[in-house]
Amino acid sequence: MRRWERLILIRGSAALITAALVLAVPLCVHGAQEGTWDRSEDGKYWMYFYSPGSPAEDEWIEDQGKEYYVDSKGRMKTGWVTDKRDKNKYYMGVDGAKCFNMFTPDDHYVGPDGLILESFDTYRKAVKKQLERQMKDKAYKEREGALRPGFMLWDINGDGYRDVVVTDQVQSPGRVVLTAVWDPAEEELVPASDADLDGPEKSYLSYNQDSQSVWLTIAKDSGERDCFQMEDNGFRFESLWHFELEYDDWGDPLYYVNGLKCDLEEWTLALAQAGQEAGSPVTEGLLPLDPETVKQAVDCSPGEELPLWQP
Known part of the structure; x- marks a missing residue:
């Protein structure tokens, strides 16, 4: 069952016991x-x-x-x-x-x-490596004093493991820069989507509570729009809706849905249906992408995921 995890169980400092077996002749x-x-x-x-x-x-x-x-x-x-x-x-x-x-x-x-x-250790190292790679990107470093990118650890394919999501800013709405899904069999992160930090397109993740599905929507200024659904227990987004807007020689708009020409009314109805299937945009759970927050988010007890990591 897919769940929309709000992530972040922040691990507190473990208190070390400093006394060494002060025993009054125990049995x-x-x-x-x-x-x-x-x-x-x-x-x-x-x-x-x-x-x-x-x-x-x-x-x-x-x-x-x-x-x-x-x-x-x-x-x-x-x-x-x-x-x-x-x-x-x-x-x-x-x-x-x-x-x-x-x-x-x-x-x-x-x-x-x-x-x-051991698998949990491998997962943590892979997630930190992926997020550290994002922080080393030139575009990220040029954002000193500006809006920092955000990230969250969220199970986007319903297998119980928290996956990686990176956005261009921690404030909502943030454009999706990266999604990477954990593959427990290969013990590695599999990229599901990737975009430039300063790219021109708009994109966001959404969640349909009824179907318990995660969607990625990408929209361009030209009117082109794509809606992708994450495969259940899979590693990629499947394209389900593709909208195109073109103009003929007289400047009149031409509407296409999934490659088929249609009129404005059909276009509008299809957009509404796609939006309904995609569900509500995800607006909560993002954290600032910085080393300390990444460490706190990743190096925390597995909680509900514990059965997944046990040998």
């Missing part, structure tokens, strides 16, 4: 054995002891609803740990506990099972 159970945490002889590491002088080694420890890992020397690990059983990598916080549903300091995201959402 911990691993299998049928119980034990306690204590410092190593040099005071540098936490270790888990089943009995005095008998530390756990190369094991996962569960304590008060959290998971910890001790290496072959019995030392509690922090940072990245590879589980020898399933060969998966897990991130252990500064307190030694396995982390879930958060960004790690080296810019990975770990999901509800503690695993890296």
